[in-house]
Amino acid sequence: MEVTRPQCDAFVLHWLQSELLRRSDFWEDRNGNCRIVASLAINLCETADTWRRLVAPVAEWVAQALNSSCRLSNETKAIPTRLTQRHRSEGRGREFALVATPPRLTKICQLCGADGVKNRYCRSCATDVARDTMAQVALIGHAKPKTAKVKARISKTLSDHAVANTWWSPSSLPAWLTEEFYLQKIQPKLRTLKVREIAYAMQVSEPYAAFIRSGRRRPHPRHWPALAKLAGVLPNAKI
Numbered sequence: 001m002e003v004t005r006p007q008c009d010a011f012v013l014h015w016l017q018s019e020l021l022r023r024s025d026f027w028e029d030r031n032g033n034c035r036i037v038a039s040l041a042i043n044l045c046e047t048a049d050t051w052r053r054l055v056a057p058v059a060e061w062v063a064q065a066l067n068s069s070c071r072l073s074n075e076t077k078a079i080p081t082r083l084t085q086r087h088r089s090e091g092r093g094r095e096f097a098l099v100a101t102p103p104r105l106t107k108i109c110q111l112c113g114a115d116g117v118k119n120r121y122c123r124s125c126a127t128d129v130a131r132d133t134m135a136q137v138a139l140i141g142h143a144k145p146k147t148a149k150v151k152a153r154i155s156k157t158l159s160d161h162a163v164a165n166t167w168w169s170p171s172s173l174p175a176w177l178t179e180e181f182y183l184q185k186i187q188p189k190l191r192t193l194k195v196r197e198i199a200y201a202m203q204v205s206e207p208y209a210a211f212i213r214s215g216r217r218r219p220h221p222r223h224w225p226a227l228a229k230l231a232g233v234l235p236n237a238k239i
Contacts, residue, residue, distance in 0.1 A: 064079055112124075193231065195209045
């Protein structure tokens with residue numbers, strides 16, 4: 001089987017990435033050895049024919065090489081190729097394929113387990129993963145060293161927002177726009193909007209707007225009217 005090690009490793013890696021394994025698929029015997037259940041073993045045994053086709057050409061080549069190096073007789077005849085039927089195919093003028101394609105399993109989503117996906121995740125899960133990835137990228141960007149010019153710009157922006165928050169009066173907020181209304185009506189609508197739209201409405205950076213859309217950050221109440229207008233939430237919406 002060492003001659004098919006690359007194909008076997010590729011099959012196992014693809015199987016681990018596409019198959020959703022469970023704790024009940026394995027068990028431990030008295031000697032501490034980990035075994036797989038019968039149903040999983042049957043599925044793996046169904047691929048034995050593929051590995052037989054991969055090993056057969058190499059096994060016949062080794063047998064022919066040993067037969068050719070035999071010193072018992074001056075004339076060495078070719079041995080039959082019963083595993084691959086190569087001599088029969090070549091005698092009929094057909095091309096003989098030495099490589100068999102390893103079996104491919106159906107891909108499933110790594111989060112929800114849905115089958116029939118083309119990549120690692122389905123569409124709904126890919127959206128959530130992309131949002132989390134963008135938030136992580138934003139954290140990496142904030143952690144990088146910044147130049148003096150960038151620090152001055154960030155400091156001015158934070159100062160402007162702090163002044164705006166200080167001079168903002170809670171009485172300017174409509175009576176219907178409460179914290180509960182924001183969490184139940186506005187926040188879910190923000191997930192359907194683009195980050196740049198939220199950033200433009202609040203006049204903030206896109207990484208911070210990504211945190212607002214995902215719900216990891218709650219904006220200052222002075223931004224709630226702009227977000228309600230952006231999300232299209234009416235004042236008479238029921239909670």
